[in-house]
Amino acid sequence: MPGSHSGMGLSGAGGRYFxxxxxxxxxxxxxxxxxPLITQYYNSISLTGTQIGLISAVAPIVSIVAQPMWGLFCDRFQIRKTxxxxxxxxxxxxxxFFVGVSSFAFVFLLYLILSFFQSAVIPISDSLALGYAKKNGLQFGDIRLWGAVGFALAAFVTGLLVEQWGPSVLFYSYCLALLIAMLFLLRVPDESEETSRFRVGMLAGMRDLLRLPxxxxxxxxxxxxLGAVNANNIWFSLFYQEIGGTVAGVGLAFLLFAGSEAPFMKLAGVFxxxxxxxxxxxxxxxxxxxxxxxxxxxxSTTFVIAMFFIQGISVGFYLATAAQFVRENTPASLQVTALAIFFSVGGGLGTMLCNLVAGWIKDSYSTLGIYLFFGIITVIGIIPLVLITYGPWKQAAPDDKVEATQ
Structure with a gap:
């Protein structure tokens, strides 16, 4: 355990960290x-490719609206854990509820409802973890890496269960995992920072964030x-089969890919x-x-599997440091809001665009064309990162200075 937890039992700081x-x-x-396995369910109820693409592309619209709303609500009333x-x-x-549904209309409706509630989970979890890490002198990546471990294990284990028992098992696994997570959340401290000296209205807070270059x-x-990263989760199985892979190989690939994120999230702190x-x-x-x-x-599929660690470097490094970048470049009183907007832009708008374009490319060309598009749009995303690193805004404004401008 980190030094700040030494000598503490599970009922103390060590228990909260665990x-x-x-x-x-x-x-x-x-x-x-x-x-990773939802497409197996879509196939089992005979949804068309167009219907699958529509669900994948439109559902993020909910998060675009819901994530900032959840964030602003949490920041305004300081009830993140609740x-x-x-x-x-x-x-x-x-x-x-997906277990008993087999029509496109009901699947679409359920997915929107699910997205509404699910959109709050990651921004609020990251806000809690960032607050705890800052207070206890830890690296956020040391906590976030356990998410990569969980994702990798689930993709592999649930894949085996789906082969044995059918697609409905993925929904039972999903629900059970989130309920267990909720039980551990009860022991997690809400490290809210003191913000009574600076309270803003919801719209004013949004406006203030959008003034920060x-x-x-x-x-x-x-x-x-992140648009390309998230869209890859939908299209990778089709790509992998197109280059000669099997459905079973998709589960192994996700295990290795997602599993590689954990050590690189740990290493991100060193970098x-x-x-x-x-x-x-x-x-x-x-x-x-x-x-x-x-x-x-x-x-070849052999090289794709052999180079699995590329996901650790690209996705692991980015996810482990992105939330920390948002925290260090926005006012403390708008932390959850800033994270929610970040996730709604990358996980919502970006994913929606990538899925829409990917669906059109697949129908017109091939899945290989999808990945050419992913590469091009990621290169475009490198440009603002270069400006942040070397451009006129390479130094972050102090937090008190940021707040003073409001």
Whole structure:
């Protein structure tokens, strides 16, 4: 355990740290059981490719609206933990309803409801973890890496269960994992920072965030970089089979890919301390662009599996440092809001665009063309990261200075 936890039993700081890691483990286990395997469920109820693309592209619209709303609500009333408990339970139970649904209309409606509650989970969890890490002198990546472990285990284990028992098992796994995560959340402290000296209205807070150049540039970068990363979860299985892989190989690939994120999230702290947040993010984006462009050249499945660690460098580094960058470049009183907008732009708008374009490319060309597009849009996302690192906004404004302008 980190030094600040030495000598503490499970009922003390060590127990709270363990509970926070377990929260990430089970939240992402639920996501790992759901996202990579949902296409198996779609196929089992005979949805068309157009219907699958529509669900994948439109559902993020809910998060675009809901994530800032959840964030502003939490920042305004300082009830992050309560909201997270509610949304974990609600999204877990919403997942169970898929078991009895087989028509496109109902699947579409359920997915929108699920997205509404699910959209609050990651921004609020990250806000809690960032607050705890700052107070106890820890690296956020040391906590976040347990999410990568959970996602990797779920993609592999649930894949085996789906082969044995059918697609409905993924919804039971998803719900159970989120309910277990909620139980660990009860022991997680809410390290809210003192913000009574600075309270703003919801719309004013949103406006203040959008006046910060470094934050805006980072939103643009994440729109491109994370849009491709999230869309890959939907299209990778089709790509892998097109280059000669099997459905069983998809589960193994996700296990290795997502599993590689954990050690690199741990390593991200070393890179940040030596070279800074900006260069770490830039390295991650460059590796991501190279990966997608390489995929578009139709490599063999053997090489795709052998180079699994590229995901650790690109996705692991980016996710471990992105939330920390947002925290250090926005006012403390708008932390959850800033994270929510970040996730809604990258995970919502960016993913929606990438899925829409990917669907059109697949119908017109091939899945290899999809990855060429992913590579190009990630290269575009590198430009604002270069401006953040070397441009006129390379130094972050002090937090008190940021607040004083409001």
């Amino acid at each position: 509970s926070l890691c377990a929260l990430y483990l089970f939240v992402y286990y639920g996501f790992g059981a759901f996202s 909201v997270l408990i509610l949304t974990l339970v609600a999204s877990g139970l919403a997942g169970l 470094r934050y805006l540039l980072f939103l643009l970068a994440s729109f491109c970089v 940040v301390r030596r070279w800074g947040l900006e260069l770490t993010l830039l390295l991650a984006a460059v590796c991501g662009a190279a990966r997608w462009l390489w995929y578009s050249s139709a490599p």
